[in-house]
Amino acid sequence: MTNVRQRTPTKVRHVLGISGGKDSSALAVHMRGKVPDMEYFFCDTGAELPETYDYLNRLEAALGKPIARLNASRDFDHWLQVYQGTLPSASMRWCTKNLKIKPLEDWLGNDQAVSYVAIRADENRLGYVSTKPNIKAVFPFREEGIDRDGVSAILDESGIGLPAYYEWRTRSGCYFCFFQRKHEWVGLADRHPELFERAIEYEDKVKYASTAMQGRQYTWSQGESLRDLLARRDEIEQRHQAALSRAANRPRRNLPLIDVLADAHDDENDEAGCAVCHL
Ligand code: SF4
CATH class of the missing domain: 3.40.50.620 (HUPs)
Structure with a gap:
């Protein structure tokens, strides 16, 4: 057997x-x-x-x-x-x-x-x-x-x-997440200035670090360094407030603030989040 x-x-x-x-x-x-x-x-x-x-x-x-x-x-x-x-x-x-x-x-x-x-x-x-x-x-x-x-x-x-x-931020994830909206970076600078500084240190550290970039600078936020972004704080906040008003006035039922924030895209913020990190 x-x-x-x-x-x-x-x-x-x-x-x-x-x-x-x-x-x-x-x-x-x-x-x-x-x-x-x-x-x-x-x-x-x-x-x-x-x-x-x-x-x-x-x-x-x-x-x-x-x-x-x-x-x-x-x-x-x-x-x-x-x-x-x-x-x-x-x-x-x-x-x-x-x-x-x-x-x-x-x-x-x-x-x-x-x-x-x-x-x-x-x-x-x-x-x-x-x-x-x-x-x-x-x-x-x-x-x-x-x-x-x-x-x-x-x-x-x-x-x-x-x-x-x-x-002040609509997505989970790292303090330096590149999916952050411009006004969320401003929020990070206000709420956690030490983390904002650390993110700047990364930008400084990697400046021109890669030969593939041929002298261009890596930045967390598209198109500008965090120092430049913060210098535009007033403009970024104005754009954000305008986007908030547009989102709140859309012809839909009353939304809680978190949903208005999530829907408030301005023309500088159009990246979809990460489907692993932002759930
Ligand atoms: S995509 Fe995810 S792991 Fe990468 S920085 Fe953003 S939150 Fe962090």
Whole structure:
């Protein structure tokens, strides 16, 4: 008789990434209790806003579970050297790849995993879908028809509310994120002058660092250095106020301030955010 060895079925892990933004936080609350062995994680670039760390602590208390902090084995400065002094940008997003996606994929290894992604029903973007065959993405908000209002309701009802940075910035992520709008850089200078200074130091450090740039300067914000941007503070604020008025006066139902802010694009701010970092 052939001895057939019993194979232990591989346990599938259920993981939910929290970016520090409202949608992924709302999804974490929404899934609370529905998937008992859910593992929450946060990929910490080491350059997150202090408000994000505070919010994660509040969220952890509400979830009654720890949020695993995943740190990349090599930090931003290491990768900046590897990329020869090229600051990351929307078209060269090495920061997301090395500081957000890689730590997650290392953490999961070859485990079979279901990854819960917080793309809302009213969004037309994909979110993080791993190319690794052992990681399957699912989209509960999209499947259940939960939109922007639904997300707000989940956060309000749970008592968690929004992260404090939403007072001046509409996206989660690194303090130096190049997806920041011009007026958000001004907000960073006002709220966290030491972080704004650190971002300037990066610009100074990488000035002319790459031969590929042939003498041109790398900047975080498109088209100008942070020093120049701050010198235009009044103009940037005027444009922002005008964009806010336009967004508030659009023929739609009354929107909460956070949604008006999110919709208030002026002609200097047209980049869509990162579908990994800004959820
Ligand atoms: S938040 Fe911005 S700077 Fe930070 S990893 Fe994501 S895309 Fe890069």
